Amino acid sequence: MDAILEVVALILGFLAWVLVGIALPNRYWKTSTVDGSVITTSTIYENLWMSCATDATGVHNCREFPSLLALNGYIQASRALMIASIVLGTLGLVAGLVGVQCSKAGGENYVLKGRIAGTAGVLFMLQGLCTMISVSWYAFNITQDFFDPFYPGTRFEIGEGLYIGWCSAVLAIAGGACLTCSCKMATEEKYPIPYQARGTVYSGPAQTRSVAASTYGRNAYV
Structure with a gap:
């Protein structure tokens, strides 16, 4: 195992875990568009948990979604995927800290440590996939409503929360791939x-x- 590559992969996984923790409560997953509007008196923005509005004076009013079952299916799925992403990232960080060569937590059994490090890499990649599916699915619904000429409701654009989620997904997949590739499973000890x-x-x-x-x-x- 390459110790430097393992440390880099662990740092990427930690950054991805931090970013997904920032993206999940971010309020700006989608914002109302100003395209075609001459005068905009208020801006509406939503995320997975609430809908907010701000007027020209800067006053913010937020309202949590009243019912989980009344939400659209993609919002419920995005919630579940983002929560699963945080859980997988937490497990990946714990396994990565134990499995890297420079850590003394796993003892001197480098065969076992290599397997733990490989497991951490897989967990990081699963975290990235969950985040990528969640934010991409949410963005797909935004663009689908935006370009639908018969959509009667408010049209929204992609918010900053989705971009943070995409960055987190890319970092998690890259870190997991590096950690998995740096792990060499030893089959036997040679004397x-x-x-x-x-x-x-x-x-x-x-x-x-x-x-x-x-x-x-x-x-x-x-």
Whole structure:
């Protein structure tokens, strides 16, 4: 295992975990568009948990979604995926701290530490996939409503929370891939073989004489 690559991968995984923690409560997953509006008196923005509005004077009013079952399916799925992403990232960080070479938490069994580090890499990649699916699915619904000419409601644009989520997903996948690639599973321990002279066997005097006879011939004993 490359210790430097492991540390870099662990840092990328930690940054991804921090960013997904920032993206989840961010209020600006989507913001109302000003396209085609001559006068904009208020701006509406939403995330997975609430809908907020701000007027021209800067007053903010937020309202949490009243019912989970009344929400659209993609919002419920995005919530579940983002929460799963945080859980997977937490497990990946714990496993990564134990599995890297520079850590003493896992003892001196480097075969076991390598397997733990590989597991941490897989967890980071799963975290990135969950985040990527969540924010991409949410963004797809925003763009679908925006370009639908028959959509009667308020049109929204992609907010900063989704961009933070995409950055988190890319970092998590990159860190998990680096950690997995740096992990080399050792199958067996190899011990150095003691040096033996050519044509010499140390198992006993009789075998030593027979090897010597076959090597030097009969004239060697005359």
